[in-house]
Amino acid sequence: MRLLILVSLALTAWLSVASPSHALEAVEVPASSDAIDLTRAVELYPNSGPSLQVSTAPGADGIVRRIEVNSLDDANSSWAVFALSNPGDEQIDRLIVAPFFQLVGSRLVWPDLGSSRIASITPSQGIAPERQSSQEADVFLVTLDPGAVVTYVVELRSPSLPQIRLWEPDVYKDTVNAYTLYRGIILGISGLLALFLTILFVVKGTIMFPATAVLAWSVLSYLTIDFGFWNKVLQITPGDEQLYRACAEVGLAASLIIFLYAYLNLNRWHIRYSHLALATLILVLGLLGVAVWDPSVAAGIARISLGIIGVLGFAVIATLAVQGYDRAIMLVPTWVLLLAWLTGAAMTVTGILANDIVQPALAGGLVLVVLLIGFTVMQHAFAGGAIAQGLISDVERRALAFTGSGDIVWDWDIDRDRISTGHEVEDLLGLKPGVLEGPARDWLDVIHPQDRDTFRSTLDAVIDLRRGRVSQAFRLRSEDGHYRWFRLRARPIVGSDGEVIRCVGSLLDITEQKVTEERLLHDAVHDNLTGLPNRELFMDRLSAALARSRAEGLGRPSVIVFDLDRFKQVNDSIGLSAGDSILLTIARRVSRQLKPQDALMRLGSDTYALVLLSEQSADRIAAFADAVRRAVRSPITFGEQEVFLTASVGIAIPDSNPVESDELLRQADMAMNHAKRMGGDRVEVFRPTLQTTGSNRMELEADLRKALQTDGISVHFQPIVRLADRSIAGFEVLARWNHPKRGPISPSEFIPIAEQSGLINELGLFVLDRGARQLSEWQAAYRLPVPLFVSVNISSLQLLRHDLINDVKSVLSRSSLAPGTLKLELTESVVMANPEYSARMLERLRHLGAGLSLDDFGTGYSSLSYLQRFRFDTIKVDQSFVRPNGRSARPVILRSIVALGHDLGMQVVAEGAESESDALELHQLGCEFAQGFLFGQPMEVSEAGKMLDAEMETLRN
Structure with a gap:
């Protein structure tokens, strides 16, 4: 076994x-x-x-x-x-x-x-x-x-x-489609060029044209093989076009030899040029037989031959150019570009240039080279014709120039009082032939009434002064009643007796130009989307209304500005085209509320303004503004869904004191912004206190920016206590601002300013860095059984920044901290604003060694699925669940939150512990940590150090 x-x-x-x-x-x-x-x-x-x-x-x-x-x-x-x-x-x-x-x-x-x-x-x-x-x-x-x-x-x-x-399938499809479009353009240009050069050969039988056409057809054949065009036409098995590709490369080299020989007319210089070109051509064409045996060998020789032809061809061109040969001189720039293309192609096939666009770029460059060669050939072939040699008379040249300009001849025989224009003007106007062939007074019947006096006085002035020029634009009525614009340029011809006998010039139809000018003038003062007046026209009308009010003492204009709430989110969710439709719908709805003397404009992307003259009393103006708000609130049906919008409305009513138009608009805008800050969907009237609030806010923003640059912001530390033995476990880092003039400013006042002005990122990084540095010093000075930790709040704007990872990494690299002791606190609303992105960011922060704490748990979404996914280290229970409120459900909810945190492997910190009974109840419920005024208010570094000294003294005893 x-x-x-x-x-x-x-x-x-x-x-x-x-x-x-x-x-x-x-x-x-x-x-x-x-x-x-x-x-x-x-x-x-x-x-x-x-x-x-x-x-x-x-x-x-x-x-x-x-x-x-x-x-x-x-x-x-x-x-x-x-x-x-x-x-x-x-x-x-x-x-x-x-x-x-x-x-x-x-x-x-x-x-x-x-x-x-x-x-x-x-x-x-x-x-x-x-x-x-x-x-x-x-x-x-x-x-x-x-x-x-x-x-x-x-x-x-x-x-x-x-x-x-x-x-990714859709990306690959888009990439293939983009390259297909590009290839189609390249093939179209190349095919048209080859066809054009072939036609030129038929028209003008110079030998350089068929040679250039052969080169163009060879390039087209190479591109069709390279782009896979013949795979679809000839049903070639995919990947088996080696023979065709090799033959195309051989044909490219052979056609270049043919072009060079024919264009430079080498047989006129020396017989050796002809022998060399013929021998090279035979060798290159012999590669077609090699391609049948082994396409790879034939293609390799063709590529090497192409480079040799390019170098030897440049040497021949340079030699002939030095001798003053015009054709060679004209070909030098194009051949230099060909050498650059050959260099790029060599670097590509050898792997020196390796990217996705080099192959399409080389195809486009090859077509460009052939295009320049075609231009060079045509420039040389058509140089020196009858027109260039000046064989026509000056009168004929002027007649040709006038005909080419497209102007209509206008001739007024003053003695006979007869105007002749041919039939062009009558055809343009749809009039019967001969209507405009007669006395000048007949023209007055078809000229626009506003232009008649000017036309008559101009012609009379030319006759009376016997000199000058006529340059006038006027309108002529067509058969259907519409008017077309014409410009008359003429000069008088004086007879031997000093009297004007004729007035001759040109008549040009300028209707399109005038229509364009009117459209541009309209677009300059109107919004392109809604057709409403823009800011410039609105301000002009408001200024005129104020001036009329001061002069006549009647009808003081009021200004109403309203802005759509949350329009950006709606626009992002349903698309730009749907957003434009919504803006048009809002404009039409509000326009129906107006009377003829009122005016509506589009001030910005989703902001509108009104000049209200139809209402004068304050209560009627407020009622009108509320009607505008309710008109916006009505649901807008788009497709199969309904979109609900609200508006923040601001009103500025001028008093007896004179006020400028821009100041009145600014007041309405301030009232609108105040309505938006109050939650939106409301109407606010401007009052002087709003102006003070706005200016104070701007001053605070400037002072806050200066404080961040001069260390005017300080950090305080609020102790977090371990309930089991009442020992200090860590601190929460809080930003404090002691204004040099106003004294201490509450975080609830300057934190929103920092978020709106973009300073929150700089402020958050400052607090994070100071907290980490102080924690590093404490951990080095106080060797506690369990290392101290600090908690730093992270705002939503910081979490959405990609630089947050680098900021935390930089802070941790500068401070020697125990892993997980720098805790980043995030509220549920911050995390749930973008759950997918937040999950990735939190996971990367955890890998860096930062701890994660979920702040104000229970007051936001409280999504258990996301709570399990985010893997926080600590849950901070909001103080609203800790403070007694007389309700019997509070201990049950608090006990459930603590048990939930423990079941998920998290520690629990309770905020708002203000009495011994609170601390005792939290400890009995199983809460590990607590913070509140019972254990200490936010304090400076020195006071926190004294608390830690006392803690160490207790441990020693």
Whole structure:
């Protein structure tokens, strides 16, 4: 029996050495990831036989297992192995994508011309990956269960696997669509260029055109192969286009030789150029036969030949350019760009340039090179025509220029009093022929009434002054009654007697220009979405109403400003287009409340303002404002859901003292902001105290900013006591501000200011750093059996910042603290504002070594599922549950909270202990810690140090 056990152990050890058995490292696949490159995470086993035994990645239980996979065709197959893990709590779908062809790293010699890479994929558990239809890559759909770790064994169809990625399906679809659009544009430009050059060859039979057309068609053929176009047309098996790709690269090199020979007309320079070009062309075309035998060899030679052609071609071009050959000089910039493209292509195929956009960029660059070559050819071929040589007369040139401008000839024969314009104007206006062919007075019937006097006086002035120019815009009535704008530019022609005999010029239809100007003028003073007046037009109307009121003493205008409450949240939840519809609906509803003398404007994104003239008494104005508020409160139906909104309304009513328009609007805005601070959905009238409150608030914000910069903020420490022996367990760190003029300012006053002004992050980091430093000093000075801890409050704005992790890490690195003694306190409302994000942030904070405390438990959401998920160390019971309130349910609720905390493995701290009876009751209920005025108010560092000294003295005795 022992011998059998020894033999089995030896056999197991031999198998572990003979086959790959080490555990894989699983690649985590977060739900938020778009794409993950698995190329370096894959273990390859080339030519490893018809089956493969591998060890799986450790699962969630840490166990490494072994699996064996057999080949589909029992051949000496190549294999690849990788593992994926889903760290999230939701099932995710991903696409495994292995492209058939990658230009990056495809090699210069014996290049990899692409093929199907994956025959099958076998998972260690779960659903087998499903192959997806694709002409460009092997695509498999995999499903990862929450917390699963799956090892995938891939049977390869080729010994190499240049690239394999894991894509989010929608992102992969969008990426493929984006590249498809780009490829379509490139193919369209290339195809049009090739067709255009071919047509030019038919029109102008110069030899350079067919040579350039051959180059363009070769580039188009290469791009269609590279983009997989022929795979769809010729039904080529995916990944089996090596022959076509090799032939395309050979054709590219051959066409470049043909173009260079034809464009530079090398046969006129020396016979050696022709022999060299012909020999090179024969050798390159011979590669087509090699491609049938081995496409990889032919493609490698073609790539090397392409580089040699580029270098030798540049040498020939430079030599001819030095000799003053025009064609060579014109080709130098384009050939330099071609050399740059060849350099980039060489760096790509050798792997020096390796990214996703280099292959599409090279395709676009190749089309750009051919486009520039085409422009160079056309520039040379069409240089020097009849027009360029100036064979036309000056009169003909002027006639051609006038015809090209599109203007209408306007000729007024003054002696005969007859205006001639041809039939263009009559056609534009839809009039009968000959209506405008007559005396000037006939034009007055079709000219806009507002333009008639100007038209008549302008023509009279030209005749009387016998000089000058006519430049006038006027409107002519069309047959359907609409008017079109025209601009007349003319000058008089004086006869031998000094009198004006004719007036000749041009007439241009400028209707579109005028319409554009009117639209721009309208948009400059109106809101584009609602069509309401914007701030500039509103202020102008308000100023006019105030001026009229002061001049006539009637109708003082009042200003009403209302802002939609929580509109941003509604906009984020239902979308921008729906939000725009809501804004339009609100504008229409409020507009129906107005009378003709009133005016409504859109002041901002969701803020509107009113100039109210129809109501003068204060109670009627307030009633009107309340009607506006109620109009906003009415539900808005959008699709299958109803949206409920409220508005904060502010009113500014001018008194007998003169007031400017901007001041009146500012007063209404201050009243609206006060209504919003009071909870919204209410109407507030401006009063002078609001202005004082606003200015005081701004002063406090400036003073708070200055205090943070000059250490004007101090930290106090309120002791937290261990109820079992009344010993000090820790402190809560609290910010205090002693204003130099106003004295101590309550945190309830300056904390909201800090949150609204963005200073809360700087203030929170200051308190966190000071608390950690002081705790480090205390832990070093007082060697207590259980290390002291401090608790620091974290606001919602701090938690939502990504820099919070770095801030806590920096604070902990500067202070030597026992793990978990720096506790971060967060309220339930802060955590539940964004539960998913909060869970990730709290988990990362815990890994840094910070403790987590849930403050004010029981006053917020109290979601037990999230409480179990967040894994807090401590629960702080709100003081409303600790202080006696005469209700019999209070001890029951308090006992339940303490028991809940203990069942979840958390310690419980009670706030608000003010008497011995409170402390005794909390201890009997099982609460470990308490804080309150019974054990000490928030105190300075020196006083807290004295308490700790007394604590140490008690321990020594």
